[in-house]
Amino acid sequence: MALNKEMSAAAAVAQLRDGMTIGIGGWGPRRKPMALVREILRSNLKDLTVVSYGGPDVGMLCAAGKVRKLVYAFVTMDAIPLEPWFRKSREGGAIEVMELDEGMFEWGLRAAGMRMSFLPTRCGLATDVLARNPSLKTIESPYADGEVYIAMPALKLDAALLHVNEADRLGNTLVRGADTFFDHLFARAADACYVSTEVLRERFELDADTAKQNPFERYLVKGVVHAPLGAHPTYLGPDYGWDMDHLKRYNASATEENGWQKYVEEFVTPGESEYLAKIGGAERAAKLKQPVF
Amino acid sequence: MTENEVVSLAELMIVAASEAWRDNGELLASGIGVIPRIGASLAKLTHSPELLMTDSEAFLVSEPVPLGARGDYKPRYEGYMSFERVFECVWGGKRHAMIGPTQIDRWGQTNLSSVGPYDKPKSAILGVRGLPGNSINHINSMIVPNHGPRVFVAGEVDMVSGVGYKPERWAPGMKQDYVDLRLVVTDLCVLDFGGPDHAVRVKSLHPGVSFEQVQAATGFPLLQAPDIGETPLPTAAQLAVIRRMDPHNLRATQLKNNPPAVKAAA
Numbered sequence: 001m002a003l004n005k006e007m008s009a010a011a012a013v014a015q016l017r018d019g020m021t022i023g024i025g026g027w028g029p030r031r032k033p034m035a036l037v038r039e040i041l042r043s044n045l046k047d048l049t050v051v052s053y054g055g056p057d058v059g060m061l062c063a064a065g066k067v068r069k070l071v072y073a074f075v076t077m078d079a080i081p082l083e084p085w086f087r088k089s090r091e092g093g094a095i096e097v098m099e100l101d102e103g104m105f106e107w108g109l110r111a112a113g114m115r116m117s118f119l120p121t122r123c124g125l126a127t128d129v130l131a132r133n134p135s136l137k138t139i140e141s142p143y144a145d146g147e148v149y150i151a152m153p154a155l156k157l158d159a160a161l162l163h164v165n166e167a168d169r170l171g172n173t174l175v176r177g178a179d180t181f182f183d184h185l186f187a188r189a190a191d192a193c194y195v196s197t198e199v200l201r202e203r204f205e206l207d208a209d210t211a212k213q214n215p216f217e218r219y220l221v222k223g224v225v226h227a228p229l230g231a232h233p234t235y236l237g238p239d240y241g242w243d244m245d246h247l248k249r250y251n252a253s254a255t256e257e258n259g260w261q262k263y264v265e266e267f268v269t270p271g272e273s274e275y276l277a278k279i280g281g282a283e284r285a286a287k288l289k290q291p292v293f
Numbered sequence: 294m295t296e297n298e299v300v301s302l303a304e305l306m307i308v309a310a311s312e313a314w315r316d317n318g319e320l321l322a323s324g325i326g327v328i329p330r331i332g333a334s335l336a337k338l339t340h341s342p343e344l345l346m347t348d349s350e351a352f353l354v355s356e357p358v359p360l361g362a363r364g365d366y367k368p369r370y371e372g373y374m375s376f377e378r379v380f381e382c383v384w385g386g387k388r389h390a391m392i393g394p395t396q397i398d399r400w401g402q403t404n405l406s407s408v409g410p411y412d413k414p415k416s417a418i419l420g421v422r423g424l425p426g427n428s429i430n431h432i433n434s435m436i437v438p439n440h441g442p443r444v445f446v447a448g449e450v451d452m453v454s455g456v457g458y459k460p461e462r463w464a465p466g467m468k469q470d471y472v473d474l475r476l477v478v479t480d481l482c483v484l485d486f487g488g489p490d491h492a493v494r495v496k497s498l499h500p501g502v503s504f505e506q507v508q509a510a511t512g513f514p515l516l517q518a519p520d521i522g523e524t525p526l527p528t529a530a531q532l533a534v535i536r537r538m539d540p541h542n543l544r545a546t547q548l549k550n551n552p553p554a555v556k557a558a559a
Contacts, residue, residue: 027376054420072420073420073421073422073423074419074420074421074422075419075420076419076420081419082417082418082419086417087416087417090407090414090417091413091414091415091416091417092413093412093413099406099420099421100421101421101422101423101424101425101426102380102422102423102426103380103383103384103423103425103426104425104426106377106380121426122384122426122429122430122467122468122471123384123425123426123429123430124425124426125425125429125456125463125467126429126453126456126459126462126463126467126469127402127421127424127425127428127453127454127455127456127462128406128411128452128453128454129421129425129454131453132411132452138464140466146466147466147467147468148464148465148466148467148468178350178351178352178375179350179351179375179376180375180377181375181376181377182376182377292361292362292363293348293349293350
């Protein structure tokens with residue numbers, strides 16, 4: 001057992017290879033492992049298949065030309081419903097897509113985590129999800145009902161990237177948001193799971209209520225990256241809200257001349273400590289409001 | 294309501310939307326977007342208290358939560374409803390969602406994915422989201438703030454995201470039994486799927502709107518429900534609930550120029 005799984009974001013990203021299938025946890029503009037995404041933006045990685053309930057993670061990877069194929073049900077930043085760089089890539093025909101129902105997506109991750117080749121579901125039947133994904137097959141119930149289902153294939157991931165509120169060096173994690181989304185399934189579906197964390201502890205010593213915030217087992221975790229404000233500009237309940245000013249700045253990059261280049265030069269290239277300084281650090285993060293729906 | 298207080302079309306649509314959840318029984322009412330959410334809230338606070346609702350994040354609330362910044366208001370939690378549990382609820386069929394698709398066709402099929410050729414769309418929207426699963430598993434209604442032929446398309450929607458009643462889409466063995474499309478509330482009228490073979494009918498016309506006007510704004514032929522009438526105006530009691538649920542008047546931003554429910558006489 002690795003007694004210390006701590007590594008830098010660069011070391012985690014160095015484990016990834018061109019052409020890999022990478023799952024990204026969180027949901028839309030919520031709890032995205034953005035520090036790890038920015039590290040990918042700084043790397044030479046290419047031809048990725050990205051599997052995500054998409055937000056600016058997907059948009060930025062599209063903008064940087066890192067995405068060969070996208071497996072998704074939606075890409076949105078909620079308050080900015082249409083994700084600008086995803087749109088550009090999609091409308092330009094720059095990315096291959098596997099567009100799925102949100103539940104099919106979950107089923108695919110579950111199948112992978114259970115080491116199944118597929119799981120049956122009704123979701124997607126009679127829609128263009130079936131028509132537009134020729135790789136999807138249907139299957140007939142072997143029982144008397146004879147019902148026809150989609151055999152949702154396993155969404156096996158080479159790696160999963162997640163962001164959590166707290167972790168220890170062994171790879172134990174805590175997620176404190178009101179909703180943990182489907183991160184546990186990403187962790188189970190992946191050969192290797194890299195977790196970035198707001199707070200890094202040597203060893204957890206938890207009471208029972210806190211231990212219930214542990215979403216999956218540490219044996220799934222290969223690397224732990226200490227990344228305070230690592231979900232910024234997405235939000236991390238209950239620690240900080242989303243940064244709408246920054247999301248708007250990013251959104252505008254899609255309509256400015258050389259907008260993406262400028263965004264990268266300002267926020268990505270200089271590195272994470274510069275990034276944190278530019279966004280105003282912990283002081284500003286403390287003022288970011290949790291979204292109210 | 295005082296004599297000179299102008300009721301908005303959005304408020305009329307909220308009341309029409311709330312009717313979708315009448316007599317549904319005990320299920321999760323998901324109104325996605327401002328008008329549907331206030332509509333669901335109105336339903337729960339008036340005719341259908343048995344409905345379940347969330348805070349639009351992760352908790353079930355015993356009382357609908359007002360929209361936007363809520364000051365000192367404390368949500369009254371009665372349970373938990375993470376996205377994972379919403380999916381489980383969807384598959385079990387105990388939900389009635391109302392959403393605003395980009396396109397709707399005569400078969401009730403909806404599109405939230407992309408407009409134009411799929412490989413290089415003219416407009417990439419959100420993605421199919423949960424529409425395939427919602428539409429095949431539980432009751433669904435729709436909201437259309439801009440009734441026109443770009444929404445109600447002549448042929449099939451460009452990317453069928455939510456299922457409908459088009460027979461050719463259903464191969465033998467595919468279970469269509471749970472498909473249950475109820476109301477489409479637009480800025481002109483209320484539609485349902487009550488015609489022969491689920492043909493779309495005008496159920497009620499908003500004040501001052503004619504059937505011909507609705508037909509002209511729709512890409513496919515419409516029927517008139519036998520009991521077609523006028524969409525009712527909100528009562529004073531309903532307006533009071535609407536204002537309490539929407540203290541920041543977000544409903545005023547939902548329709549272009551926030552038109553009144555009854556057009557002023559020329």
